[in-house]
Amino acid sequence: QFKPTPPLRSVAAARAAGESRTRPDVELSVVVPVYNEQSNIAPLLARLRPVLERLAAHYEIIFVNDGSRDETVVAIRAERAADPRIGLLSFSRNFGKEIAIAAGLEHARGRAVVLMDADLQHPPELIADFVAKWHEGYQMVFAERSDRAADAPARRWLARAFYRLFSALGEVTLPVGAGDFRLIDRAAADALGTMGERARFSKGLYAWVGFSSVGVPYTVAERESGSSKFNLRRLVHFALDGITSFSTAPLRVSTYFGLIISAASIASAAFFLIRTMLFGTDLPGYPSLIVSIMFFSGIQLLSLGVIGEYIGRIFAEVKGRPLYILAESLEPRIQADMGSG
Ligand code: UDP
């Protein structure tokens, strides 16, 4: 069994309490978040295992079951019965991929941690290239998708718009085409573990912690089976989390808007005053009155909404709830453990 995670403690608190699970004899940990992937577990392991076999004397594969509603857990338990190097962390409900990654990183014990999807869109063979770069001294090796042909055109366009907006606003720049498929050295993994924030935007966090990074190009494959779990609503929410976690620029936008509009209204007040003194009053102007009232109420609501987005996130953080709740955990065991009983 994993050391039971204290149920009411954040990642940061666990780190502060010195609960690092590092084991220098485990060369590689592979963390795979899974949500309704029952038919992908076996094909993934069939391709992943030979790769790891060649790369590391001791490795572990940790599945983080993110509240799957299908037989994913059953499939993982069966695999583990045959191969105890497979571990399982099972959430009590769906907490989202970002949280699943955080949990996997927290429990991984290897000298390097590889993150990958379960649907074989991330070719396991690329891990050999990751490890080669890691041995060269890079502490963060990320897969860089060379094309997005596997995505729908609308999603591709939105992704590109988001990257551009994020680098324009944020304090960190994201390498284009880099996702969660990556190798993270122990030092960087520990650094990521010190960040206990709830609205986790991993891509931003990877960039934020720094360390020497390098990209390895690859082509995204089609999903092995099942369908993508990210619909438009989830992607928009994800993008909002990303921007609000790494930038306060949207708050500043309303300040600037306010300044510009105030200046314009002073100018127009002066204009109307002078015109009225010279030519007297006239009644027409009703439509422009309505339009400007609607325009400014729109801006006010928008600014309130932006402030609300941030307050909502502050609220989520100050509640200090744990990142996730575990319903089940099976610690992976490597050869050395089994020798000693
Ligand atoms: N995933 C997860 N929790 C979720 C949604 C997805 O753990 O709430 C996992 C999923 O099982 C897969 C990975 O995250 O291993 C990527 O998901 P998906 O393939 O649906 O995303 P896409 O490839 O479309 O970006």
Ligand code: MG
């Ligand atoms: Mg996928």
